[in-house]
Amino acid sequence: MKQNTIEKIEFDDWDSINWQKITQIVFSTQKEIWDASINNEKKLLRKIQTEAFNSWSFKLLAVKYVTNKKFIQTIAGVKYRTYIPNQYKIELAKKLIIEKKSFNLSNVDVNQYNLPLIIQDSALQLLVKLILEPEWTAKMEDYIYNDKLASQGNINDLVYNLCLLINSKKKYRYVVHGYISKIDTKINLDYFNNTHGYSGNVSKQLNSWINADCFTPNQLFTKQFPKQKKSIIGDLIFDILIHGLEWDLYRKYNLEYKCSLITKTVENCFPFKITRISDQIILLVDDIQNLFKVTKTVNNFLAKANLGLTHDSIEMASLEKGFDFLGFYIRQYRGYDKISILPSKSQMENHLRKLRGVIYHEYEGKVRATTNKSIDEVINEMNPIINDWCLYYKDFIHIEILRSLDWKISNTIYKWFKKK
Incomplete structure (x- = not known):
C-alpha cells in the first residue's frame, strides 16, 4: 500500500x-x-x-x-x-x-x-x-448481485444473464420470485458477527448501525424498486448477512460444477438456479417437487439471521405464465426458445401517472389541471422522467410500446393545454 x-x-x-x-x-x-x-x-x-x-x-x-x-x-x-x-x-x-x-x-x-x-x-x-x-x-457468489453491480448501467446485464439461465440446456419450468423480509424485529447479531469475522471497533460499529436500523432508510425488506440510497452502509451489511446462500444450497444437494470433455465448457445441469439482487430472490426450478424443497432450504438458511421469505412476498408461477422482476415482465411461450422481455404493466402505468402528475393535481378530492405552469416548465419537468424511463428499458422495449406511450402522453398534454 x-x-x-x-x-x-x-x-x-x-x-x-x-x-x-x-x-x-x-x-x-x-x-x-x-x-x-x-x-x-x-x-x-x-x-x-x-x-x-x-x-x-x-x-x-x-x-x-x-x-x-x-x-x-x-x-x-x-x-x-x-x-x-x-x-x-x-x-x-x-x-x-x-x-x-x-x-x-x-x-x-x-x-x-x-x-x-x-x-x-x-x-x-x-x-x-x-x-x-x-x-x-x-x-460474492456467481449469480448474486450487490448494490454496486446492480446499478443503473448493469440492470440490463442482470436481466440478460437471467434469461440465459432460463434458456439453458437444463429446461427450467417454474420460478419463485420472493422478497426477503424480517421474521423478528431484531437481526441475529451473533450470527452476523460469526459471518463477517471482524473484531474490535469495526465489529462494534457494524452492530451499532444494525441496532440503529440502517435498513429502513434504504427501503430494504420492502417491495419498493428502485430503492432509496440514504444509508450508505445498509446494503453492504445486508450482503454480509445473506453471504453464502447459493453455496449453502449447492452443498445441501451435493451439487458441483462439471466440465464437458467435448465442449471444454462448464455444463450447468443443476435442478435449480438462484439469483439475488438486493432483497429480491429468483429461484428457477425444473420440477414442482423441487420448488417447495428449495424454498424451504432457503428459508432455513435465512432464519439464522431472523430473516425469511414470507407467504405475502412469494410469487410462484410457471415460465409460460411469466413473472415480474425489476420492472420487467419475463415470459417464455410454449414451444418457443426465445424469451419475451417487456416493461411490466404496473411500471408503464406508474410512468404515465408520474407524467400526469406534472400537469394535474388533486384539490378537494378532485383532479384539476395545473394551469399556472408554462409550456417550458412542463417540458423541463417531463424530460428527465421520460429520459430515465427510456434509458432503463432501452434494451428490452418494442417500438410499438413507445408509440403507444407517446400517443397517451401527447393526448394528456393536449387536453391539459385546452383547459389552460
Missing part, C-alpha cells in the same frame, strides 16, 4: 488537494484488498484494511462525497441551498474515527442542528464501506 500519511499530502487548502492522486491511491488499495481476499490471505487482508482505516486519502474521499450538493439533497433530504465551509471538511476528515455510535435517519428530522451529525455518520459509513466492500465483492 502506498504511503499516504498526513505529512505526505498538503491539505491546508481544500481546493488545492490533488483529488486525482487520492483517487488513484484509494483504487490501488482497494485492488490490494480484493486480491488478498481472492487468495484467502487473511493476515495480509487485515493488515491492508488497518492501514486503510488510518489512511488520509480514504478519509478525504469519504468527506468529499458526503459534503457535496447531491448527497445533501438525496441522502440527507435537504432541498434548500446549504454551504459547508472548507475548514469544516478538513476538521471532519481529521476526527473521522470509529466511535461505535450510530445515527438513525428514519427517526430524526433533518435540520441545521442534526445535519452535521448526519454528515459525520455518513462519512464514517462511506469510509467503512470503501474498505470492507472490496473484500465481500471478491467473495
Whole structure:
C-alpha cells in the first residue's frame, strides 16, 4: 500500500488537494484488498484494511462525497441551498474515527442542528464501506448481485444473464420470485458477527448501525424498486448477512460444477438456479417437487439471521405464465426458445401517472389541471422522467410500446393545454 500519511499530502487548502492522486491511491488499495481476499490471505487482508482505516486519502474521499450538493439533497433530504465551509471538511476528515455510535435517519428530522451529525455518520459509513466492500465483492457468489453491480448501467446485464439461465440446456419450468423480509424485529447479531469475522471497533460499529436500523432508510425488506440510497452502509451489511446462500444450497444437494470433455465448457445441469439482487430472490426450478424443497432450504438458511421469505412476498408461477422482476415482465411461450422481455404493466402505468402528475393535481378530492405552469416548465419537468424511463428499458422495449406511450402522453398534454 502506498504511503499516504498526513505529512505526505498538503491539505491546508481544500481546493488545492490533488483529488486525482487520492483517487488513484484509494483504487490501488482497494485492488490490494480484493486480491488478498481472492487468495484467502487473511493476515495480509487485515493488515491492508488497518492501514486503510488510518489512511488520509480514504478519509478525504469519504468527506468529499458526503459534503457535496447531491448527497445533501438525496441522502440527507435537504432541498434548500446549504454551504459547508472548507475548514469544516478538513476538521471532519481529521476526527473521522470509529466511535461505535450510530445515527438513525428514519427517526430524526433533518435540520441545521442534526445535519452535521448526519454528515459525520455518513462519512464514517462511506469510509467503512470503501474498505470492507472490496473484500465481500471478491467473495460474492456467481449469480448474486450487490448494490454496486446492480446499478443503473448493469440492470440490463442482470436481466440478460437471467434469461440465459432460463434458456439453458437444463429446461427450467417454474420460478419463485420472493422478497426477503424480517421474521423478528431484531437481526441475529451473533450470527452476523460469526459471518463477517471482524473484531474490535469495526465489529462494534457494524452492530451499532444494525441496532440503529440502517435498513429502513434504504427501503430494504420492502417491495419498493428502485430503492432509496440514504444509508450508505445498509446494503453492504445486508450482503454480509445473506453471504453464502447459493453455496449453502449447492452443498445441501451435493451439487458441483462439471466440465464437458467435448465442449471444454462448464455444463450447468443443476435442478435449480438462484439469483439475488438486493432483497429480491429468483429461484428457477425444473420440477414442482423441487420448488417447495428449495424454498424451504432457503428459508432455513435465512432464519439464522431472523430473516425469511414470507407467504405475502412469494410469487410462484410457471415460465409460460411469466413473472415480474425489476420492472420487467419475463415470459417464455410454449414451444418457443426465445424469451419475451417487456416493461411490466404496473411500471408503464406508474410512468404515465408520474407524467400526469406534472400537469394535474388533486384539490378537494378532485383532479384539476395545473394551469399556472408554462409550456417550458412542463417540458423541463417531463424530460428527465421520460429520459430515465427510456434509458432503463432501452434494451428490452418494442417500438410499438413507445408509440403507444407517446400517443397517451401527447393526448394528456393536449387536453391539459385546452383547459389552460
